[in-house]
Amino acid sequence: MDCTDRTLTPPISVSITSDPFSYSTSSTSPTQSSPTATTPSPPQLILSPCAACKILRRRCADKCVLAPYFPPSDPLKFTIAHRVFGAANIIKFLQELPESQRADAVSSMVYEANARLRDPVYGCAGAICQLQKHVSELQAELAKARAEIANMECQQANLVALLCMEMSQSQVQPIPQQLPHESSSFFVDDWEPLWT
Structure with a gap:
Protein backbone atom coordinates (compact mmCIF):
# COMPACT_ATOMS: atom_id res chain seq x y z
CA MET A 1 0.00 0.00 0.00
CA SER A 41 12.36 12.74 21.50
CA PRO A 42 12.78 14.94 24.58
CA PRO A 43 9.68 17.05 25.29
CA GLN A 44 10.00 20.57 24.00
CA LEU A 45 9.20 23.41 26.36
CA ILE A 46 6.55 25.54 24.72
CA LEU A 47 6.43 29.05 26.11
CA SER A 48 3.12 30.79 25.60
CA PRO A 49 3.40 34.36 24.37
CA CYS A 50 2.73 37.18 26.78
CA ALA A 51 -0.73 38.69 26.92
CA ALA A 52 0.39 41.72 24.92
CA CYS A 53 1.80 39.70 22.02
CA LYS A 54 -1.20 37.38 22.09
CA ILE A 55 -3.62 40.30 21.80
CA LEU A 56 -1.50 42.04 19.18
CA ARG A 57 -1.21 38.70 17.30
CA ARG A 58 2.51 38.83 16.90
CA ARG A 59 5.38 36.58 17.83
CA CYS A 60 6.66 37.07 21.37
CA ALA A 61 10.44 37.58 21.21
CA ASP A 62 12.86 36.25 23.79
CA LYS A 63 13.51 39.72 25.18
CA CYS A 64 10.01 41.10 24.85
CA VAL A 65 9.70 44.34 26.81
CA LEU A 66 6.06 43.65 27.67
CA ALA A 67 6.39 39.98 28.75
CA PRO A 68 7.49 40.52 32.39
CA TYR A 69 4.64 42.94 33.08
CA PHE A 70 1.75 41.45 31.09
CA PRO A 71 1.68 37.70 31.81
CA PRO A 72 -0.49 35.40 29.66
CA SER A 73 -2.65 34.59 32.69
CA ASP A 74 -3.92 38.20 32.92
CA PRO A 75 -4.85 39.46 29.44
CA LEU A 76 -7.32 42.04 30.78
CA LYS A 77 -4.44 44.07 32.21
CA PHE A 78 -2.93 44.72 28.78
CA THR A 79 -6.33 45.13 27.11
CA ILE A 80 -7.24 48.02 29.40
CA ALA A 81 -3.86 49.75 29.05
CA HIS A 82 -3.85 49.19 25.27
CA ARG A 83 -7.29 50.77 24.84
CA VAL A 84 -6.18 54.01 26.47
CA PHE A 85 -2.47 54.37 25.70
CA GLY A 86 -1.83 52.14 22.67
CA ALA A 87 0.79 49.43 22.36
CA ALA A 88 3.44 51.62 20.70
CA ASN A 89 3.26 54.23 23.46
CA ILE A 90 3.47 51.57 26.18
CA ILE A 91 6.54 49.97 24.57
CA LYS A 92 8.22 53.35 24.02
CA PHE A 93 7.51 54.43 27.59
CA LEU A 94 8.88 51.21 29.07
CA GLN A 95 12.03 51.35 26.93
CA GLU A 96 12.81 54.84 28.19
CA LEU A 97 12.62 53.77 31.86
CA PRO A 98 15.18 51.76 33.84
CA GLU A 99 14.08 48.21 34.65
CA SER A 100 13.70 48.97 38.35
CA GLN A 101 10.89 51.47 37.61
CA ARG A 102 9.02 49.59 34.89
CA ALA A 103 6.76 47.54 37.16
CA ASP A 104 5.56 50.68 38.96
CA ALA A 105 5.04 52.42 35.64
CA VAL A 106 2.90 49.54 34.34
CA SER A 107 0.81 49.59 37.53
CA SER A 108 0.31 53.34 37.14
CA MET A 109 -0.67 52.99 33.48
CA VAL A 110 -3.20 50.26 34.24
CA TYR A 111 -4.66 52.32 37.12
CA GLU A 112 -4.90 55.42 34.94
CA ALA A 113 -6.47 53.41 32.12
CA ASN A 114 -9.09 51.98 34.51
CA ALA A 115 -9.86 55.50 35.75
CA ARG A 116 -10.09 56.81 32.17
CA LEU A 117 -12.54 54.07 31.21
CA ARG A 118 -14.73 54.89 34.21
CA ASP A 119 -14.42 58.68 33.82
CA PRO A 120 -13.21 59.66 30.33
CA VAL A 121 -13.10 63.39 31.16
CA TYR A 122 -11.23 63.58 34.47
CA GLY A 123 -9.69 60.11 34.86
CA CYS A 124 -7.49 59.86 37.94
CA ALA A 125 -7.95 63.55 38.69
CA GLY A 126 -11.68 62.95 39.26
CA ALA A 127 -10.96 60.08 41.64
CA ILE A 128 -8.36 62.17 43.49
CA CYS A 129 -10.81 65.07 43.77
CA GLN A 130 -13.50 62.80 45.23
CA LEU A 131 -11.03 61.33 47.72
CA GLN A 132 -9.87 64.78 48.80
CA LYS A 133 -13.48 65.86 49.32
CA HIS A 134 -14.11 62.75 51.39
CA VAL A 135 -10.95 63.40 53.44
CA SER A 136 -12.00 67.00 54.15
CA GLU A 137 -15.48 65.82 55.27
CA LEU A 138 -13.90 63.27 57.59
CA GLN A 139 -11.54 65.91 58.99
CA ALA A 140 -14.51 68.18 59.75
CA GLU A 141 -16.31 65.33 61.51
CA LEU A 142 -13.15 64.55 63.49
CA ALA A 143 -12.78 68.19 64.57
CA LYS A 144 -16.44 68.24 65.68
CA ALA A 145 -15.98 65.03 67.66
CA ARG A 146 -12.84 66.41 69.33
CA ALA A 147 -14.71 69.59 70.31
CA GLU A 148 -17.51 67.51 71.85
CA ILE A 149 -14.96 65.42 73.77
CA ALA A 150 -13.28 68.59 75.10
CA ASN A 151 -16.67 69.98 76.16
CA MET A 152 -17.57 66.77 77.99
CA GLU A 153 -14.17 66.69 79.72
CA CYS A 154 -14.71 70.29 80.88
CA GLN A 155 -18.16 69.41 82.24
CA GLN A 156 -16.74 66.40 84.04
CA ALA A 157 -13.99 68.54 85.59
CA ASN A 158 -16.61 71.05 86.80
CA LEU A 159 -18.70 68.27 88.36
CA VAL A 160 -15.68 66.80 90.11
CA ALA A 161 -14.79 70.26 91.48
CA LEU A 162 -18.34 70.77 92.81
CA LEU A 163 -18.31 67.35 94.49
CA CYS A 164 -14.96 68.09 96.12
CA MET A 165 -16.25 71.45 97.42
CA GLU A 166 -19.36 69.85 98.92
CA MET A 167 -17.35 67.12 100.58
CA SER A 168 -14.90 69.63 102.08
CA GLN A 169 -17.73 71.81 103.44
CA SER A 170 -19.43 68.81 105.05
CA GLN A 171 -16.17 67.86 106.80
CA VAL A 172 -15.50 71.41 108.11
CA GLN A 173 -18.93 71.92 109.79
CA PRO A 174 -19.34 69.28 112.55
CA ILE A 175 -22.78 68.33 113.82
CA PRO A 176 -23.42 69.88 117.30
CA GLN A 177 -23.70 67.24 120.02
CA GLN A 178 -25.21 67.69 123.49
CA LEU A 179 -23.63 66.28 126.61
CA PRO A 180 -25.62 63.58 128.42
CA HIS A 181 -26.06 65.50 131.74
CA GLU A 182 -27.28 68.60 129.89
CA SER A 183 -29.93 66.65 128.08
CA SER A 184 -31.14 64.97 131.32
CA SER A 185 -31.37 68.26 133.23
CA PHE A 186 -33.28 69.77 130.37
CA PHE A 187 -35.86 67.04 130.55
CA VAL A 188 -36.06 67.18 134.37
CA ASP A 189 -36.52 70.96 134.56
CA ASP A 190 -39.20 71.11 131.93
CA TRP A 191 -41.05 68.08 133.16
CA GLU A 192 -44.64 68.61 134.01
CA PRO A 193 -46.93 65.91 135.23
CA LEU A 194 -49.63 64.75 132.94
CA TRP A 195 -52.30 64.72 135.65
CA THR A 196 -53.10 67.36 138.21
Missing part, protein backbone atom coordinates in the same frame (compact mmCIF):
# COMPACT_ATOMS: atom_id res chain seq x y z
CA ASP A 2 1.62 3.26 -1.11
CA CYS A 3 1.46 6.44 0.85
CA THR A 4 2.17 9.88 -0.52
CA ASP A 5 4.39 12.14 1.55
CA ARG A 6 2.78 15.38 2.66
CA THR A 7 4.89 18.32 3.65
CA LEU A 8 3.88 19.78 7.00
CA THR A 9 5.62 22.21 9.30
CA PRO A 10 7.88 20.61 10.53
CA PRO A 11 8.11 18.01 7.69
CA ILE A 12 6.96 14.59 8.86
CA SER A 13 6.92 11.39 6.84
CA VAL A 14 4.41 8.72 7.77
CA SER A 15 4.87 5.07 6.85
CA ILE A 16 1.89 2.78 7.18
CA THR A 17 2.39 -0.96 7.69
CA SER A 18 0.06 -3.78 6.82
CA ASP A 19 -1.64 -3.40 10.19
CA PRO A 20 -4.05 -0.45 9.82
CA PHE A 21 -3.76 0.50 13.53
CA SER A 22 0.04 0.74 13.72
CA TYR A 23 2.14 3.51 12.24
CA SER A 24 5.43 5.25 12.86
CA THR A 25 6.49 8.82 12.30
CA SER A 26 9.88 10.34 11.77
CA SER A 27 11.10 13.84 11.17
CA THR A 28 12.97 14.71 7.93
CA SER A 29 14.37 11.34 6.70
CA PRO A 30 12.49 8.03 6.47
CA THR A 31 15.72 5.99 6.60
CA GLN A 32 16.23 6.75 10.29
CA SER A 33 12.90 5.26 11.38
CA SER A 34 12.15 1.61 11.77
CA PRO A 35 8.61 0.25 12.04
CA THR A 36 9.33 -1.65 15.23
CA ALA A 37 11.34 0.78 17.40
CA THR A 38 10.98 4.56 17.70
CA THR A 39 13.26 6.73 19.76
CA PRO A 40 11.30 9.15 21.95
Whole structure:
Protein backbone atom coordinates (compact mmCIF):
# COMPACT_ATOMS: atom_id res chain seq x y z
CA MET A 1 0.00 0.00 0.00
CA ASP A 2 1.62 3.26 -1.11
CA CYS A 3 1.46 6.44 0.85
CA THR A 4 2.17 9.88 -0.52
CA ASP A 5 4.39 12.14 1.55
CA ARG A 6 2.78 15.38 2.66
CA THR A 7 4.89 18.32 3.65
CA LEU A 8 3.88 19.78 7.00
CA THR A 9 5.62 22.21 9.30
CA PRO A 10 7.88 20.61 10.53
CA PRO A 11 8.11 18.01 7.69
CA ILE A 12 6.96 14.59 8.86
CA SER A 13 6.92 11.39 6.84
CA VAL A 14 4.41 8.72 7.77
CA SER A 15 4.87 5.07 6.85
CA ILE A 16 1.89 2.78 7.18
CA THR A 17 2.39 -0.96 7.69
CA SER A 18 0.06 -3.78 6.82
CA ASP A 19 -1.64 -3.40 10.19
CA PRO A 20 -4.05 -0.45 9.82
CA PHE A 21 -3.76 0.50 13.53
CA SER A 22 0.04 0.74 13.72
CA TYR A 23 2.14 3.51 12.24
CA SER A 24 5.43 5.25 12.86
CA THR A 25 6.49 8.82 12.30
CA SER A 26 9.88 10.34 11.77
CA SER A 27 11.10 13.84 11.17
CA THR A 28 12.97 14.71 7.93
CA SER A 29 14.37 11.34 6.70
CA PRO A 30 12.49 8.03 6.47
CA THR A 31 15.72 5.99 6.60
CA GLN A 32 16.23 6.75 10.29
CA SER A 33 12.90 5.26 11.38
CA SER A 34 12.15 1.61 11.77
CA PRO A 35 8.61 0.25 12.04
CA THR A 36 9.33 -1.65 15.23
CA ALA A 37 11.34 0.78 17.40
CA THR A 38 10.98 4.56 17.70
CA THR A 39 13.26 6.73 19.76
CA PRO A 40 11.30 9.15 21.95
CA SER A 41 12.36 12.74 21.50
CA PRO A 42 12.78 14.94 24.58
CA PRO A 43 9.68 17.05 25.29
CA GLN A 44 10.00 20.57 24.00
CA LEU A 45 9.20 23.41 26.36
CA ILE A 46 6.55 25.54 24.72
CA LEU A 47 6.43 29.05 26.11
CA SER A 48 3.12 30.79 25.60
CA PRO A 49 3.40 34.36 24.37
CA CYS A 50 2.73 37.18 26.78
CA ALA A 51 -0.73 38.69 26.92
CA ALA A 52 0.39 41.72 24.92
CA CYS A 53 1.80 39.70 22.02
CA LYS A 54 -1.20 37.38 22.09
CA ILE A 55 -3.62 40.30 21.80
CA LEU A 56 -1.50 42.04 19.18
CA ARG A 57 -1.21 38.70 17.30
CA ARG A 58 2.51 38.83 16.90
CA ARG A 59 5.38 36.58 17.83
CA CYS A 60 6.66 37.07 21.37
CA ALA A 61 10.44 37.58 21.21
CA ASP A 62 12.86 36.25 23.79
CA LYS A 63 13.51 39.72 25.18
CA CYS A 64 10.01 41.10 24.85
CA VAL A 65 9.70 44.34 26.81
CA LEU A 66 6.06 43.65 27.67
CA ALA A 67 6.39 39.98 28.75
CA PRO A 68 7.49 40.52 32.39
CA TYR A 69 4.64 42.94 33.08
CA PHE A 70 1.75 41.45 31.09
CA PRO A 71 1.68 37.70 31.81
CA PRO A 72 -0.49 35.40 29.66
CA SER A 73 -2.65 34.59 32.69
CA ASP A 74 -3.92 38.20 32.92
CA PRO A 75 -4.85 39.46 29.44
CA LEU A 76 -7.32 42.04 30.78
CA LYS A 77 -4.44 44.07 32.21
CA PHE A 78 -2.93 44.72 28.78
CA THR A 79 -6.33 45.13 27.11
CA ILE A 80 -7.24 48.02 29.40
CA ALA A 81 -3.86 49.75 29.05
CA HIS A 82 -3.85 49.19 25.27
CA ARG A 83 -7.29 50.77 24.84
CA VAL A 84 -6.18 54.01 26.47
CA PHE A 85 -2.47 54.37 25.70
CA GLY A 86 -1.83 52.14 22.67
CA ALA A 87 0.79 49.43 22.36
CA ALA A 88 3.44 51.62 20.70
CA ASN A 89 3.26 54.23 23.46
CA ILE A 90 3.47 51.57 26.18
CA ILE A 91 6.54 49.97 24.57
CA LYS A 92 8.22 53.35 24.02
CA PHE A 93 7.51 54.43 27.59
CA LEU A 94 8.88 51.21 29.07
CA GLN A 95 12.03 51.35 26.93
CA GLU A 96 12.81 54.84 28.19
CA LEU A 97 12.62 53.77 31.86
CA PRO A 98 15.18 51.76 33.84
CA GLU A 99 14.08 48.21 34.65
CA SER A 100 13.70 48.97 38.35
CA GLN A 101 10.89 51.47 37.61
CA ARG A 102 9.02 49.59 34.89
CA ALA A 103 6.76 47.54 37.16
CA ASP A 104 5.56 50.68 38.96
CA ALA A 105 5.04 52.42 35.64
CA VAL A 106 2.90 49.54 34.34
CA SER A 107 0.81 49.59 37.53
CA SER A 108 0.31 53.34 37.14
CA MET A 109 -0.67 52.99 33.48
CA VAL A 110 -3.20 50.26 34.24
CA TYR A 111 -4.66 52.32 37.12
CA GLU A 112 -4.90 55.42 34.94
CA ALA A 113 -6.47 53.41 32.12
CA ASN A 114 -9.09 51.98 34.51
CA ALA A 115 -9.86 55.50 35.75
CA ARG A 116 -10.09 56.81 32.17
CA LEU A 117 -12.54 54.07 31.21
CA ARG A 118 -14.73 54.89 34.21
CA ASP A 119 -14.42 58.68 33.82
CA PRO A 120 -13.21 59.66 30.33
CA VAL A 121 -13.10 63.39 31.16
CA TYR A 122 -11.23 63.58 34.47
CA GLY A 123 -9.69 60.11 34.86
CA CYS A 124 -7.49 59.86 37.94
CA ALA A 125 -7.95 63.55 38.69
CA GLY A 126 -11.68 62.95 39.26
CA ALA A 127 -10.96 60.08 41.64
CA ILE A 128 -8.36 62.17 43.49
CA CYS A 129 -10.81 65.07 43.77
CA GLN A 130 -13.50 62.80 45.23
CA LEU A 131 -11.03 61.33 47.72
CA GLN A 132 -9.87 64.78 48.80
CA LYS A 133 -13.48 65.86 49.32
CA HIS A 134 -14.11 62.75 51.39
CA VAL A 135 -10.95 63.40 53.44
CA SER A 136 -12.00 67.00 54.15
CA GLU A 137 -15.48 65.82 55.27
CA LEU A 138 -13.90 63.27 57.59
CA GLN A 139 -11.54 65.91 58.99
CA ALA A 140 -14.51 68.18 59.75
CA GLU A 141 -16.31 65.33 61.51
CA LEU A 142 -13.15 64.55 63.49
CA ALA A 143 -12.78 68.19 64.57
CA LYS A 144 -16.44 68.24 65.68
CA ALA A 145 -15.98 65.03 67.66
CA ARG A 146 -12.84 66.41 69.33
CA ALA A 147 -14.71 69.59 70.31
CA GLU A 148 -17.51 67.51 71.85
CA ILE A 149 -14.96 65.42 73.77
CA ALA A 150 -13.28 68.59 75.10
CA ASN A 151 -16.67 69.98 76.16
CA MET A 152 -17.57 66.77 77.99
CA GLU A 153 -14.17 66.69 79.72
CA CYS A 154 -14.71 70.29 80.88
CA GLN A 155 -18.16 69.41 82.24
CA GLN A 156 -16.74 66.40 84.04
CA ALA A 157 -13.99 68.54 85.59
CA ASN A 158 -16.61 71.05 86.80
CA LEU A 159 -18.70 68.27 88.36
CA VAL A 160 -15.68 66.80 90.11
CA ALA A 161 -14.79 70.26 91.48
CA LEU A 162 -18.34 70.77 92.81
CA LEU A 163 -18.31 67.35 94.49
CA CYS A 164 -14.96 68.09 96.12
CA MET A 165 -16.25 71.45 97.42
CA GLU A 166 -19.36 69.85 98.92
CA MET A 167 -17.35 67.12 100.58
CA SER A 168 -14.90 69.63 102.08
CA GLN A 169 -17.73 71.81 103.44
CA SER A 170 -19.43 68.81 105.05
CA GLN A 171 -16.17 67.86 106.80
CA VAL A 172 -15.50 71.41 108.11
CA GLN A 173 -18.93 71.92 109.79
CA PRO A 174 -19.34 69.28 112.55
CA ILE A 175 -22.78 68.33 113.82
CA PRO A 176 -23.42 69.88 117.30
CA GLN A 177 -23.70 67.24 120.02
CA GLN A 178 -25.21 67.69 123.49
CA LEU A 179 -23.63 66.28 126.61
CA PRO A 180 -25.62 63.58 128.42
CA HIS A 181 -26.06 65.50 131.74
CA GLU A 182 -27.28 68.60 129.89
CA SER A 183 -29.93 66.65 128.08
CA SER A 184 -31.14 64.97 131.32
CA SER A 185 -31.37 68.26 133.23
CA PHE A 186 -33.28 69.77 130.37
CA PHE A 187 -35.86 67.04 130.55
CA VAL A 188 -36.06 67.18 134.37
CA ASP A 189 -36.52 70.96 134.56
CA ASP A 190 -39.20 71.11 131.93
CA TRP A 191 -41.05 68.08 133.16
CA GLU A 192 -44.64 68.61 134.01
CA PRO A 193 -46.93 65.91 135.23
CA LEU A 194 -49.63 64.75 132.94
CA TRP A 195 -52.30 64.72 135.65
CA THR A 196 -53.10 67.36 138.21
